[in-house]
Amino acid sequence: xxxxxxxxxxxxxxxxxxxxxxxxxxxxxxxxxxxxxxxxxxxxxxxxxxxxxxxxxxxxxxxxxxxxxxxxxxxxxxxxxxxxxxxxxxxxxxxxxxxxxxxxxxxxxxxxxxxxxxxxxxxxxxxxxxxxxxxxxxxxxxxxxxxxxxxxxxxxxxxxxxxxxxxxxxxxxxxxxxxxxxxxxxxxxxxxxxxxxxxxxxxxxxxxxxxxxxxxxxxxxxxxxxxxxxxxxxxxxxxx
Numbered sequence: 001x002x003x004x005x006x007x008x009x010x011x012x013x014x015x016x017x018x019x020x021x022x023x024x025x026x027x028x029x030x031x032x033x034x035x036x037x038x039x040x041x042x043x044x045x046x047x048x049x050x051x052x053x054x055x056x057x058x059x060x061x062x063x064x065x066x067x068x069x070x071x072x073x074x075x076x077x078x079x080x081x082x083x084x085x086x087x088x089x090x091x092x093x094x095x096x097x098x099x100x101x102x103x104x105x106x107x108x109x110x111x112x113x114x115x116x117x118x119x120x121x122x123x124x125x126x127x128x129x130x131x132x133x134x135x136x137x138x139x140x141x142x143x144x145x146x147x148x149x150x151x152x153x154x155x156x157x158x159x160x161x162x163x164x165x166x167x168x169x170x171x172x173x174x175x176x177x178x179x180x181x182x183x184x185x186x187x188x189x190x191x192x193x194x195x196x197x198x199x200x201x202x203x204x205x206x207x208x209x210x211x212x213x214x215x216x217x218x219x220x221x222x223x224x225x226x227x228x229x230x231x232x233x234x235x236x237x238x239x240x
Contacts, residue, residue: 023148025130028235029113030077036232037078043116043221043229044070047137050219065104066120072097077110081234105142113236115162116229117221122168135162135180136229137220139213142168149174154191161196165216181212 031037042052048067049056060067076097079090094110101107105124108114112128115136120126122142128134129148144166148157156175160166164178167186172178177193184190185201185208194200197212 023129023131023150025109026111026235027081028233029109029111029130030081030234031074031232032078032081032234034078036229037074039225039228040074040116040232041071043136043225044074044118046221046225047117047119047219052225065100065106065123069097069100069104069106069108069123070118070120072100073108073110074114080110113233115236116226116232119218125169129157131157133157133159135160135164136226137163137217139165139217141166141170141186144169145171145173147171147173158190163213163217163220165213181214181217183211183213183216 031040041057044067045052045057045060048060048064061071062068072093076090076093079093082090097110105126106120107127109128109130112130112132112134114134115138117137118134119139121139125143126140127144128146131148132146138160146158146160149155152174154174154176158172158174158176158178160172160178161180161182163181165183166172167184167188169187170184170190171188172184172190176190178184178190179194179196179198181197182194183199184194184205185199187203188201188205189203190200191204194205197210198207199209199211200206201208
């Protein structure tokens, strides 16, 4: 007896694959020269100390986990661009960076694009995907996740604008744009773009006010320190 053959439904179309470089290590956030490395670290130091110099550098490198990790991260990125990876200095710097990662709970790759004036408040539970882009004078509190989404309309990693604030435990996953001077509330889960100077909170995050990050960004790196950082990164994209 012949059996009727049930036609199979066509297989669902697969999404366009992401570019090969997406989600993989790259060089876009690496400082291009020693002079630019120093300029970036000076702008970062100002956020913690309110001034720059050898004394504040030693003190905050020794006793401030956020700044110490930033120094190791940016230095490792600079060495990554050197011929033959700086003749053995890069592996040493990478080892020190990994050691600091497990000691302090920072998972921020050395090749991530991060503008001058980064301020990491407290320590523990920081996870930033390497394709994330941070603007200048950004404040981030412990427990923040800036993650990558593998598929869908939000495929990719976040772009965080200048002078933005991310509260403790905030989650921003996927190709989401956070506008300049925005503020993300504690434990918020951001699922859509946030306009400039908007405060959002909740799960999923919703607009709460238009007061922005005023009062939450301490000690902005001054214009002359920011100007010295122009062109500092290998492939800088504007995060504002």
